[in-house]
Amino acid sequence: MKKFADLHVHTSLSDGTFSPEKVVEYSKKMGLDAIAITDHDCVAGIGRALVAARDIGVEIVPGVELTAELGDGEIHILGYFIDWQDTLFVKKLDEIIKVRKERAKEILKKLNEHKVDVSEKELFDLSGVGSVGRLHIARLLLKKGFVPSIAQAFVRYLGDGKPCYVKKFKLTPAEAAGMIKGVGGVPVLAHPMTIYAGDTTIEDILGLLVKDGIQGIEVYHSDHKRRYEIKLKALAEKYNLAVTGGSDCHGFGKKEVLIGKVKIPYELVENLRSLI
Ligand code: AMP
Ligand code: FE
Numbered sequence: 001m002k003k004f005a006d007l008h009v010h011t012s013l014s015d016g017t018f019s020p021e022k023v024v025e026y027s028k029k030m031g032l033d034a035i036a037i038t039d040h041d042c043v044a045g046i047g048r049a050l051v052a053a054r055d056i057g058v059e060i061v062p063g064v065e066l067t068a069e070l071g072d073g074e075i076h077i078l079g080y081f082i083d084w085q086d087t088l089f090v091k092k093l094d095e096i097i098k099v100r101k102e103r104a105k106e107i108l109k110k111l112n113e114h115k116v117d118v119s120e121k122e123l124f125d126l127s128g129v130g131s132v133g134r135l136h137i138a139r140l141l142l143k144k145g146f147v148p149s150i151a152q153a154f155v156r157y158l159g160d161g162k163p164c165y166v167k168k169f170k171l172t173p174a175e176a177a178g179m180i181k182g183v184g185g186v187p188v189l190a191h192p193m194t195i196y197a198g199d200t201t202i203e204d205i206l207g208l209l210v211k212d213g214i215q216g217i218e219v220y221h222s223d224h225k226r227r228y229e230i231k232l233k234a235l236a237e238k239y240n241l242a243v244t245g246g247s248d249c250h251g252f253g254k255k256e257v258l259i260g261k262v263k264i265p266y267e268l269v270e271n272l273r274s275l276i
């Protein structure tokens with residue numbers, strides 16, 4: 001029987017709403033054979049997912065999603081098959097998580113200045129352990145009735161260039177790719193559709209990123225239209241990049257639960273593994 005994978009899933013250790021155990025259970029229900037746990041700047045969900053998956057028969061690909069600075073905007077770089085227990089790597093992630101926390105406090109200050117009354121305690125109670133981010137803040141604003149939807153939280157306050165936006169600690173693309181390769185992983189450009197690139201094209205950007213060490217590209221993603229997938233697939237061939245895909249599920253953090261809504265053939269996982 002044909003096997004399928006979803007290589008982009010968040011847990012409650014970053015800004016997903018499902019615990020690693022719940023993610024594994026859900027992926028089985030959705031008929032997936034393999035999933036990658038790709039929390040923002042955090043690997044603390046991987047061990048728990050591995051334990052939960054042991055008896056269920058779902059393969060866990062250890063992953064991470066890093067943010068890198070590109071021009072005025074940012075890109076996300078996924079790392080697959082990383083040695084998630086590497087002490088130095090975990091230490092670096094802990095530093096990034098600390099900076100994220102300080103940034104979240106700054107965002108809250110700005111929100112308070114805009115008469116949005118939310119406290120640090122409320123945010124950190126909601127975000128729990130792991131990495132905190134804008135999606136947590138958006139959820140808090142929704143919960144407290146300051147915005148009618150998550151999307152509006154970004155439109156009104158949190159989105160890039162909006163009044164309460166604060167930049168976060170960012171690596172260069174080469175640093176992010178290097179960090180991933182340093183622990184035996186394969187760096188992959190995440191959801192190219194969401195890159196803000198001004199006048200530059202995705203093709204120009206890819207040329208640069210390949211030099212920086214990127215080895216794959218997320219062709220299939222919940223935000224990618226079919227037309228765009230075809231274009232990205234052609235670019236993957238041109239630059240000899242591995243093709244990956246995933247739902248980018250954040251549990252109930254997004255409009256719908258996305259896990260398994262993007263399913264890629266398992267051969268693509270094997271292809272990715274061959275690059276280790
Ligand atoms: P951060 O890493 O803290 O900058 O937050 C990034 C997270 O916010 C990712 O999970 C994105 O999916 C989410 N995000 C960014 N922009 C939006 C948006 N306009 N609507 C909903 N979620 C968003
Ligand atoms: Fe996220």
Ligand code: FE
Nearest residue numbers: 065076190191
């Ligand atoms: Fe992302």
Ligand code: ZN
Nearest residue numbers: 008010065248
């Ligand atoms: Zn993601």
